[in-house]
Amino acid sequence: MTESAVHPDTAAVTVRPARSEDVPRIFENIGHWAHEGRMLVRPMQNIFENLRDFFVAEIDLGDGPVFAGNGAMHILWGDIAEVRGLAVAPGVQARGVGRRLVDACEAEARRVGIPVLFAWTYEVGFFERCGFRLIDKSRELHPRVWSECLRCPFYVGCNENGVVKRLSGVPMPANLPEPPPAQVPPGIR
Numbered sequence: 001m002t003e004s005a006v007h008p009d010t011a012a013v014t015v016r017p018a019r020s021e022d023v024p025r026i027f028e029n030i031g032h033w034a035h036e037g038r039m040l041v042r043p044m045q046n047i048f049e050n051l052r053d054f055f056v057a058e059i060d061l062g063d064g065p066v067f068a069g070n071g072a073m074h075i076l077w078g079d080i081a082e083v084r085g086l087a088v089a090p091g092v093q094a095r096g097v098g099r100r101l102v103d104a105c106e107a108e109a110r111r112v113g114i115p116v117l118f119a120w121t122y123e124v125g126f127f128e129r130c131g132f133r134l135i136d137k138s139r140e141l142h143p144r145v146w147s148e149c150l151r152c153p154f155y156v157g158c159n160e161n162g163v164v165k166r167l168s169g170v171p172m173p174a175n176l177p178e179p180p181p182a183q184v185p186p187g188i189r
């Protein structure tokens, strides 16, 4: 459990590692929100290749558990991981599903000894409620956070926000190698 408060509806929400059979639903859910301009589209091949990063949430509103969303924790370097592909299914927002998915990403980062979580987002308020803080993307960013920018339609003219959370009690890994140089999109700095 993280420092965040327990949402009143979370009793009906469960989160588990994703399975191969979940991929069409994950793909459709991300595609829905990408079409709305809320997140980066993710090809199905990318979801299969990174399936062990993904968690699936299910919610039981009285008729048994149904798909409620997905989120992924992708390791960028020894000291940082990204919350990506986070999408709550339309119709079940504001019930604590997003927070539970971020909690699962945080628990996984802790399990592998990654001390910092990062996300690109338009939903700064949500991430702040989950313990993240907004950072100045022209100054403070780890070189590895630009890893997916080359496939983003807003590579030039990026308008997403960077948010970061230092996971309390997780030490910086010993003997951490230097990351490769950043491929920072034009116009950021």
Ligand SMILES: CC(C)(COP(=O)(O)OP(=O)(O)OC[C@H]1O[C@@H](n2cnc3c(N)ncnc32)[C@H](O)[C@@H]1OP(=O)(O)O)[C@@H](O)C(=O)NCCC(=O)NCCS
Pocket: 005, 007, 033, 038, 039, 086, 087, 088, 089, 092, 093, 094, 095, 096, 097, 098, 099, 100, 119, 120, 121, 122, 123, 124, 125, 126, 127, 129, 130
């Ligand atoms: C953004 C998103 C992940 C939030 O998930 P959710 O299940 O609706 O949010 P939760 O119910 O878990 O909210 C957790 C807390 O954040 C707050 N919150 C949620 N969305 C918020 C927002 N847009 N602004 C400010 N606070 C917000 C909630 O009020 C709640 O606060 P609490 O601490 O008082 O309980 C979800 O709405 C979503 O998938 N949106 C579309 C796709 C998207 O934007 N994905 C993010 C890509 S990085």
